[in-house]
Amino acid sequence: MILRAKWVLPVSAPPIENGAVTVEGDSIVAVGPATGEGRDLGEVVLAPGLINAHCHFDYSHLQGKVPFHGSFADWLMLLVELKKQQTEADYLAGIQAGIEQALAAGTTTVVNIASVPNLIPQLPATPLKIIWCEELIDLFREEPAEKLVEAALQRPGIGGLSPHAPYTASPELYRLAARHARGRHWVFTTHLAESEEEDDMFRRGTGHMYDSFRRAGRDMADCKRVGPVQLLRECEVLTPECLVAHANCLTELDMMLLQATGTPVAHCPQTHRFFRRGMPLIERLQHAGVNVCLGSDSLASGESLSMFAQMQELSREFPRWSAEQILPLATTNAAKALQRAGKLGEISVGAVADLIAVPLAGNFDPYEAVVFAEQPVSFMMINGNVVRE
Numbered sequence: 001m002i003l004r005a006k007w008v009l010p011v012s013a014p015p016i017e018n019g020a021v022t023v024e025g026d027s028i029v030a031v032g033p034a035t036g037e038g039r040d041l042g043e044v045v046l047a048p049g050l051i052n053a054h055c056h057f058d059y060s061h062l063q064g065k066v067p068f069h070g071s072f073a074d075w076l077m078l079l080v081e082l083k084k085q086q087t088e089a090d091y092l093a094g095i096q097a098g099i100e101q102a103l104a105a106g107t108t109t110v111v112n113i114a115s116v117p118n119l120i121p122q123l124p125a126t127p128l129k130i131i132w133c134e135e136l137i138d139l140f141r142e143e144p145a146e147k148l149v150e151a152a153l154q155r156p157g158i159g160g161l162s163p164h165a166p167y168t169a170s171p172e173l174y175r176l177a178a179r180h181a182r183g184r185h186w187v188f189t190t191h192l193a194e195s196e197e198e199d200d201m202f203r204r205g206t207g208h209m210y211d212s213f214r215r216a217g218r219d220m221a222d223c224k225r226v227g228p229v230q231l232l233r234e235c236e237v238l239t240p241e242c243l244v245a246h247a248n249c250l251t252e253l254d255m256m257l258l259q260a261t262g263t264p265v266a267h268c269p270q271t272h273r274f275f276r277r278g279m280p281l282i283e284r285l286q287h288a289g290v291n292v293c294l295g296s297d298s299l300a301s302g303e304s305l306s307m308f309a310q311m312q313e314l315s316r317e318f319p320r321w322s323a324e325q326i327l328p329l330a331t332t333n334a335a336k337a338l339q340r341a342g343k344l345g346e347i348s349v350g351a352v353a354d355l356i357a358v359p360l361a362g363n364f365d366p367y368e369a370v371v372f373a374e375q376p377v378s379f380m381m382i383n384g385n386v387v388r389e
């Protein structure tokens with residue numbers, strides 16, 4: 001199949017005006033100027049499908065229901081309480097609504113943290129490529145780490161592992177999950193250095209998170225020593241295969257550790273604003289040589305699962321950044337973070353045919369047309385199959 005468009009935007013190469021992309025099977029076999037052959041998609045930008053590097057579809061029905069009053073620990077506790085009241089039907093409806101939102105906004109691959117992984121087989125088939133990463137928590141060491149990891153490895157639909165965060169997952173759980181994920185080429189991802197409270201807890205043994213967890217009975221022996229980044233460094237899990245979400249509270253040494261270990265970071269712009277975190281560190285991380293990509297996080301702390309919306313929020317955070325600088329964070333950078341560079345997030349020969357068409361809508365710059373898109377995509381192909389037109 002040959003697809004023609006006013007602009008073809010490979011991201012990994014300069015835009016092609018009046019371009020064409022040839023697809024055979026699930027792959028792209030040619031990219032170049034249009035010759036008049038094939039199907040004309042019209043006044044659109046044909047771009048690679050977007051990648052959401054950090055998402056929780058599970059909380060899509062909790063939008064606006066978990067208010068933030070200044071303490072991240074309190075917000076988390078509130079979410080945990082609210083989760084107990086949800087039925088399977090609530091979760092299933094929320095996950096499906098979330099998937100629909102992602103597809104409409106041009107997302108073709110999602111790294112999704114699964115906190116109710118037993119429901120995955122009950123979901124209807126979707127063309128969206130969801131990498132379900134089972135959330136792993138052993139806060140009070142109720143179950144041995146081996147058992148938790150073993151259960152996740154056996155679970156249908158799971159393709160990644162996600163120890164939740166250093167304050168809810170033990171070093172043993174991190175080590176074991178990382179080893180098994182690496183052995184299977186699965187995605188390995190975690191929340192890291194998200195809040196000041198987490199930083200205070202580990203580095204200084206102070207603050208509201210420290211007090212709350214201590215009162216709840218958590219063993220606090222790992223606190224009052226080093227920050228969370230160094231803690232994971234000691235577990236030897238910081239590698240190019242370890243995708244860390246947030247990384248908001250970092251020292252210069254932490255940034256050096258992320259760079260030296262090749263650890264990629266997923267920034268979630270709307271969640272960042274929701275928790276009033278101030279200026280993100282991602283510009284400094286990029287300068288330090290860290291690979292930064294984008295995620296939507298969940299609707300419990302964000303407004304939208306659209307990666308267009310996340311890119312637009314990023315543009316508000318960094319008004320000096322051009323659309324050309326922003327788009328790689330939702331395409332090529334994310335593909336690299338998932339060890340899928342050259343395969344996902346770009347239009348090139350040999351890449352998977354995950355394509356979206358975005359109306360030009362009066363834009364002269366194809367990058368701006370994509371980053372600032374406000375309508376659903378007019379065409380979408382995943383794995384070479386047309387799934388929306």
Ligand SMILES: [Zn+2]
Binds near residue numbers: 055191
């Ligand atoms: Zn998250």
